[in-house]
Amino acid sequence: MRRHNQIGLQEALEDSSYFLKEIAAMTKTGGYSCNLITGAVFLDEMGMELLGIPHDFDLNFNNVSRFFVNKTPVSELFRKSLIGEESVLDLEMIKFDGSHFWARFNCKPYQENKKTIALRGVFTSVNRYVKDAIKAEKDAQVIQAQNERLVHFAHIVSHNLRSHASNLQLTLQTFDDVKEPGEVEVFNSYLHDISSSLNQTLRHLNEVVTINTELQIKENVDIEAVFNKVLLGFKQELEDIKAVVIYDFAELLSVEYVPAFLESVFINLISNAIKYRDPARALKITVKTKVRNKRQLLVVKDNGLGIDLERHGNKIFHMYRTFHANEDAQGVGLFLVKSKVEALGGDITVKSELGKGSSFSIRFN
Numbered sequence: 001m002r003r004h005n006q007i008g009l010q011e012a013l014e015d016s017s018y019f020l021k022e023i024a025a026m027t028k029t030g031g032y033s034c035n036l037i038t039g040a041v042f043l044d045e046m047g048m049e050l051l052g053i054p055h056d057f058d059l060n061f062n063n064v065s066r067f068f069v070n071k072t073p074v075s076e077l078f079r080k081s082l083i084g085e086e087s088v089l090d091l092e093m094i095k096f097d098g099s100h101f102w103a104r105f106n107c108k109p110y111q112e113n114k115k116t117i118a119l120r121g122v123f124t125s126v127n128r129y130v131k132d133a134i135k136a137e138k139d140a141q142v143i144q145a146q147n148e149r150l151v152h153f154a155h156i157v158s159h160n161l162r163s164h165a166s167n168l169q170l171t172l173q174t175f176d177d178v179k180e181p182g183e184v185e186v187f188n189s190y191l192h193d194i195s196s197s198l199n200q201t202l203r204h205l206n207e208v209v210t211i212n213t214e215l216q217i218k219e220n221v222d223i224e225a226v227f228n229k230v231l232l233g234f235k236q237e238l239e240d241i242k243a244v245v246i247y248d249f250a251e252l253l254s255v256e257y258v259p260a261f262l263e264s265v266f267i268n269l270i271s272n273a274i275k276y277r278d279p280a281r282a283l284k285i286t287v288k289t290k291v292r293n294k295r296q297l298l299v300v301k302d303n304g305l306g307i308d309l310e311r312h313g314n315k316i317f318h319m320y321r322t323f324h325a326n327e328d329a330q331g332v333g334l335f336l337v338k339s340k341v342e343a344l345g346g347d348i349t350v351k352s353e354l355g356k357g358s359s360f361s362i363r364f365n
Contacts, residue, residue, distance in 0.1 A: 033110075033120035034061060050103070050125060052096040067094050081109040082116050090130060093123075102130035168194050216344060218256045223289060223298070224249045226259060230266040237274060243283035252289035252296050255364050261340040265298075268333035269360055273302035278355070301359040307352040316350060337362075 030047025034040075039061040043053065051067055053059065068074045069092040077087045088106040095101065103123040110118035168191075227247060231238075238245065255262075270285065277283040281303065290297040307316060317338040341348045341362055352358035 028125035029122050030124075031120070031122050033118060034064070035118050036061075037117055047123070050095075050101075050123070051093070052099075054096065057096070067096075068092075069094055069100060077105070077107050078119065081107050081119050084109050084111060084114070084116060090126060091123075101125060101127040103127075168198075216258045216261070218258055218344070220254050221257045221259050221262055222254050223252065223262070226262050227266055227287065230263055230270065233267070234270055234274065238283075241274070241277065241283055243274070243277075243285065245285045245287070247287040249287075249289045251291050252298075255296055257364060258340075258344060261344060264340060265337050265362060266300075268337045269300040272333055273300070273304055273358075276358075277302070277304045278357075296364040298362040298364065299359060300362075301357065303357040306354040306356050306358055307350070308354050309350070309352055317348070 028046070028050060030050045031044040032047050033042045035042075041059045041061055041064050043051070043059060048055065065071055065074065073089060073091060077089065080087050086106070086108045088104065091103055091105045092100055093103050102125070104126045105123040106121040107119055108121050109116040110120055224247070227249070231245065266287075273283065273285050284303045286299075286301045288299050290299060309316070317334050338348050344364075346363045346365060348360060348362045350358060350360050
């Protein structure tokens, strides 16, 4: 009797179904099969759990496609299976509740007389690994973009500093020969202009270095409160030109961000809208937040002069690049906006057309 119990215990300990079930649970792996003759689709318990499918749901060949985001690779996978080929690929899948996850999916044909009559395989959740890879790729793109901007900035600043130094040296050398009081006044004015330009270049340099080196602490920011604060600073200027400002932050009331950065974004984009307004019509600025596919967006649109993107699109966020003949244009604002937005993991894009205006879209996350 005791030996019989020991045999039963050993059989239970060596039961392969237990190990398979535990492996499936730990690796989040589900199994499936499709009967091509009857159209029946089977998912094992873990497969049902991974997709969040209720047990009373009638799963069949006609509705199984709803669980795949991109139908094209799935169709190709099944096509290969029909001619006897095995396939393994990563697919983005949709759970029953509409949420998404990534799975490594394999498909093997089941054949009789060299004809595929069924498909079967397993799929494993690789959501964390794929998301990490996507994030790493995005981070690498951001770093590359930041490096390119910094190199560009370094070249520009180096050129400007050399220019300021050269002008200063030449002015001082000439100043040695100046005798008349009137000439002294003129050269003092030159020195003042050179000093002012040099100081401005150094301020720009300091701001860019600060953006890319100092730790930026995010907090929950009331978007409308920041916008109203900025708007107050432009109140008189907007009234003088009879500008209309419309804003709607209903879709996204607040965001995890650096308050000073958001304020700077608003200041630069509104300032640009005023600076590059079309004199033929009253300025209209529209500001709104949006949430699209979990992406948090801020859109600032104006009906100003617009920009020829075919000609200037690849330079619009470069430093010291201007696209209109405004005397007060410095070509710094958009460079700083892009630097700040990307420093916090977002990005900025622009749509613009000459004579119609511009629309800047900022993705916060």
